[in-house]
Amino acid sequence: MPTKILVLGDGAAGTIISNKLRYLIRKENAEITVIGNSKYHYFKPDGIHIPLGMKDYQTSVKKPDYLFNYGIDYIKDTVTKIDVENRKVDVSSGREYTYDYLIIATGDRLVTDEFQNFDSEAHHFYSLEASLELGKELSKFNGGKIVVGPSSIPYQCPPAPYEFTFQLDRYLRRRGIRDKTELHYTFPLNRVFTMENVSERVQDLFDEKDIEYHTMFNLESIDADSKKLVSLEGDELDYDLLILVPPHKGQQVITDSGLADEQGYIDVDRHKLSYGNYDNVFVIGDATNLPISKAGATAHFESEYLAGKIASEVSGFVSEEFYDGSVACTTVTGDERAFTLYFSYERPPRAMYQSKLDFLLKWTSADTYFSAMLRGVM
Numbered sequence: 001m002p003t004k005i006l007v008l009g010d011g012a013a014g015t016i017i018s019n020k021l022r023y024l025i026r027k028e029n030a031e032i033t034v035i036g037n038s039k040y041h042y043f044k045p046d047g048i049h050i051p052l053g054m055k056d057y058q059t060s061v062k063k064p065d066y067l068f069n070y071g072i073d074y075i076k077d078t079v080t081k082i083d084v085e086n087r088k089v090d091v092s093s094g095r096e097y098t099y100d101y102l103i104i105a106t107g108d109r110l111v112t113d114e115f116q117n118f119d120s121e122a123h124h125f126y127s128l129e130a131s132l133e134l135g136k137e138l139s140k141f142n143g144g145k146i147v148v149g150p151s152s153i154p155y156q157c158p159p160a161p162y163e164f165t166f167q168l169d170r171y172l173r174r175r176g177i178r179d180k181t182e183l184h185y186t187f188p189l190n191r192v193f194t195m196e197n198v199s200e201r202v203q204d205l206f207d208e209k210d211i212e213y214h215t216m217f218n219l220e221s222i223d224a225d226s227k228k229l230v231s232l233e234g235d236e237l238d239y240d241l242l243i244l245v246p247p248h249k250g251q252q253v254i255t256d257s258g259l260a261d262e263q264g265y266i267d268v269d270r271h272k273l274s275y276g277n278y279d280n281v282f283v284i285g286d287a288t289n290l291p292i293s294k295a296g297a298t299a300h301f302e303s304e305y306l307a308g309k310i311a312s313e314v315s316g317f318v319s320e321e322f323y324d325g326s327v328a329c330t331t332v333t334g335d336e337r338a339f340t341l342y343f344s345y346e347r348p349p350r351a352m353y354q355s356k357l358d359f360l361l362k363w364t365s366a367d368t369y370f371s372a373m374l375r376g377v378m
């Protein structure tokens with residue numbers, strides 16, 4: 001009997017791991033089934049370019065059906081219950097799926113209703129629809145005060161808000177309205193980024209580009225009448241245009257299945273990526289509560305380890321591999337430059353050298369993503 005491998009989620013993590021597994025395990029030895037409910041597969045990193053008219057969104061989306069390698073069963077459905085005790089998963093169409101191995105890769109969700117007035121006041125670039133809306137709003141903007149920042153932690157791709165701010169600075173300069181615009185950045189910690197040495201570098205760039213920053217700014221409320229943000233620390237910041245990363249939470253099904261922490265994320269072993277005492281249940285991508293970046297690159301490195309481990313076990317070997325927290329992240333610093341951060345649980349990142357080449361890497365990353373990374377060949 002072939003081993004049944006069930007993957008939940010058809011985003012970055014679910015697609016990468018299933019394609020990698022298909023490369024490593026012969027079809028007669030394992031059935032690989034993916035259940036996912038996305039309408040399209042959107043390359044989210046392009047969200048920092050699309051609202052600024054730098055990229056046509058159509059190059060950033062693909063139909064998920066075409067992204068799975070031959071020999072993978074892709075089921076379009078919504079998972080409603082995960083029962084790890086009895087090794088089964090329910091979906092909204094009423095079917096039930098059993099498994100030998102379960103990989104949960106359901107990502108997270110944006111919960112804009114956590115703050116009153118968020119939907120009416122704030123714009124963002126964390127979904128395709130919101131990025132296109134923000135693009136329309138920016139094209140009408142002719143000067144004033146723009147505030148950008150994350151509304152809470154954790155959120156996907158920690159550098160994305162400052163990357164967007166650097167790109168926005170350039171966009172405003174190109175339109176000739178930078179001198180009529182005040183650009184402000186807020187961050188909930190006592191520096192402008194989570195990692196100290198990267199934060200110092202980003203702060204220098206903010207100073208260079210005349211971007212004002214407000215640290216220890218944890219959003220408490222949005223006052224729509226006076227167009228003002230109020231922080232938990234008691235500070236106030238007014239705005240003409242507000243661009244806030246929405247609050248994030250794990251998926252509802254994770255909470256409904258009793259697998260979640262308070263924020264809806266799953267607690268996993270940091271090296272094995274396994275859940276609780278179950279040696280056949282794994283979680284990858286944004287769905288975990290690991291203290292590392294919620295990033296496609298994280299999903300890529302996690303999949304590298306996990307696909308190897310499961311393929312070894314299916315072939316009767318014992319795998320000694322583990323995940324070391326590796327992440328790589330190319331982050332834009334404006335003016336067609338970027339730097340790449342490599343780090344892991346034990347190795348902090350260094351962010352000293354900006355280059356045009358790194359920017360090119362980021363600029364073309366949708367192509368690399370769809371043609372190679374998602375396909376499991378890198």
Ligand SMILES: Cc1cc2nc3c(=O)[nH]c(=O)nc-3n(C[C@H](O)[C@H](O)[C@H](O)COP(=O)(O)OP(=O)(O)OC[C@H]3O[C@@H](n4cnc5c(N)ncnc54)[C@H](O)[C@@H]3O)c2cc1C
Nearest residue numbers: 009011012013037045047079107157285286294295296297
């Ligand atoms: C603006 C922005 C910029 C970014 N930049 C970068 C970057 O430069 N580099 C980088 O590495 N990362 C970046 N990221 C982060 C990266 O996109 C995410 O970390 C990555 O997509 C996470 O993959 P995932 O598979 O865990 O989640 P997702 O890609 O969100 O996939 C989750 C999937 O699960 C499906 N799903 C959810 N619930 C259910 C259910 N109940 N039933 C069935 N299916 C379900 C969803 O439809 C979705 O397809 C960025 C993100 C944003 C928003």
